[in-house]
Amino acid sequence: MAETAVTPPAGPGPVPPPLPRTFPLATVPVEEAVARQFRLLEATAAHFTGPELFAADSGVVPGIGRPRTTAGVEAVLAAYFGAEDAALVQGAGTGAIRAALAAAVGPGEPLLIHRAPVYRTTAVTLRGLGVETVPVDFNDLDALREALASGRFRWAYVQHTRQRLADSYDPGEVLAACREAGVRTLVDDNYAVFRVPASGVELGADASCFSLFKLHGPEGVGAVVGAGDLVARVHADNYSGGGQVQGHQALDALRALTHVPVLWAVQSRVGAEVAERLTAGEVPGVADVRIANAQDRCLLVQLAAPVAGQLPEVAARFGAAPYPVGSNSRYEIAPLFYRMSSSALDDAPELADWVVRINPMRAGADLVLDILRRSLEAIGDEPSAQSAPHRAAAPQHRTETQEHRTKD
Structure with missing residues (x-):
């Protein structure tokens, strides 16, 4: 869409401040979205029999530590995104980000982030984990590469959608720069996953974190999809029975995803x-x-x-x-x-x-x-x-x- 402004009516009164130029992310056309929907069902058929889609279990099943149905939905998500593994967690998008960050970085460890206001819920997580956030402008690839070359960082945290209206960085380019420097990445894919052509993990990130509640699923369910070692740590940390996403919640989320x-x-x-x-x-x-x-x-x-x-x-x-x-x-x-x-x-x-x-x-x-x-x-x-x-x-x-x- 052109950036030409609508001409406001002439007359006395206050003048609106200029609205910054924005750089919206690419979207998926309808026909391609249909193909993606079909691909999700193909992944579902590979991991569920027909009767299993009408039934759900609960509890900490011996050997896997969570409901079999939940593990099945996790396998569907991993297959759909081409990832090694996936974990469903409580707490929606915030819970997914918290689980992934807790599995990745320790107290006092430097974490590379974008120089921009951090979402309030994410800021609470970062404060609680006690990490040292080091901001750099992701819109400036040279500055990003310079920071990555310092050797200070094991992990970087990237938000897929925009934190500032004028943000213009390509998430794929940011993730590629991190990967070239040997820095692993976690991506907040809330508001982006299933809408943009490729999620963070599909662009090479170590994990995508997102809310299934934002994708028509039940309240409180989030997902961490990505590298096997990171997801295994998320599962290990979430050993409590009360922290599991129960089978009926997992199936509810999967059913919702089929039309998203x-x-x-x-x-x-x-x-x-x-x-x-x-x-x-x-x-x-x-x-x-x-x-x-x-x-x-x-x-x-x-x-x-x-x-x-x-x-x-x-x-x-x-x-x-x-x-x-x-x-x-x-x-x-x-x-x-x-x-x-x-x-x-x-x-x-x-x-x-x-x-x-x-x-x-x-x-x-x-x-x-x-x-x-x-x-x-x-x-x-x-x-x-x-x-x-x-x-x-x-x-x-x-x-x-x-x-x-x-x-x-």
Whole structure:
């Protein structure tokens, strides 16, 4: 999509700050998504008999330390991603990242990360593990290679989606540079896996960590997919019976995954259409728009007036979701109208009153644009709509609960 800004209506009033250029990740076309869906079922048939897909066990089965059904789903995921092994864990995406990091790095050990605001849940994990995070700008490959050449690092941590709006690095290039230097890598694949052409482990990382809750699976289930030694350590650390993903949860997650590739491809196509129509000026009151991987793939819609704090609540009157549950969980069917992510606002707080994040979820472009149009008209009819910007979306007003909803 072209980066040409929509021309805001002329007149007095505050001027919106410039919306940075974004570098969205590539997506998978619908026909290719169909092929990927079929490939997932081929992997399923290789590891499950028909009757086994209707039954599930529980408990710490002797010899494998987890339910047989869970081990079967792990084998399906490993086969699908071309990895050596996989582990299902409790705690969704956060639990997967925590399990992988705990298996990889020790207290006080240096961990190479991107120079950008870290997701709050990941920051808690890093703090709890006591690792020494060493930031370098992944957008600068020369700086990255220089840091890797220091010999300080055994591991690097890479987030597949963007932490800053202006991030432009190619995750594959970052992983290749680490691999060439003999540095192993963990990838946060939340919001990317099953949507982008290749996940972290498919690009050569030692592990991909992601939430199955964000892929329509049951609450609390995450996955670590990757190198056999790392996954074995995750399994060994998670020896407690109460920490296992039970068989029924694993089967529930697998059933959900069977339709996710096509669903995500359709959603990406709808997002592109909405962006094109907004760029063409279809909705008055929109100053600019960007497609971005600001957490989930979404539209960053810049408004001509500083009313972004009001828009989610007003849009909910017309059928929009005013906040996420898991950002593409099974609960989210209505278009999402919400503030920018916390990490994006940490990097660009001046956009809080001007930019709203929109994800079509399961809807078409017509509904998304209709909700946006009606919401802006309703705000415009309120006497104080533009005289007192709402600061609820600003970083200092985020709550722990809101952040949990945004990223597991």
